[in-house]
């Protein structure tokens with residue numbers, strides 16, 4: 001038994017990659033409204049939380065030309081991204097440990113399971129995408145009996161984004 005086995009987690013369902021891609025697609029309209037109301041992504045990505053439940057968090061991200069995010073994973077969460085404006089270039093680590101690459105065009109997306117490692121770059125003018133992750137980030141309170149999950153919530157730290 002590991003420490004993680006003893007953590008009491010929220011009881012929300014964990015969505016699979018296909019469900020997350022469908023969820024990201026469903027929020028495309030909300031993401032367009034958010035994008036129209038948000039500041040242009042000059043020099044850095046801008047992002048907004050569209051929804052957060054016990055099961056899933058949904059983000060909209062606007063990418064400036066050349067905007068990129070270094071190789072990263074999403075811990076134990078599965079995820080999906082759906083492009084609604086422009087196109088994005090994704091590099092990802094394959095099962096054999098090589099770096100694959102693909103272009104994700106507007107009105108299409110990709111999804112992945114826990115432990116997936118990738119980066120995303122916008123090679124063109126402004127792009128907008130919707131991202132879905134499950135389970136969402138969880139915060140814990142330390143107790144004498146071990147960590148207890150208290151809430152799922154996005155961080156307000158502006159240097160962080162999904």
Ligand SMILES: [Fe+2]
Pocket residue numbers: 072073074118162
């Ligand atoms: Fe990611």
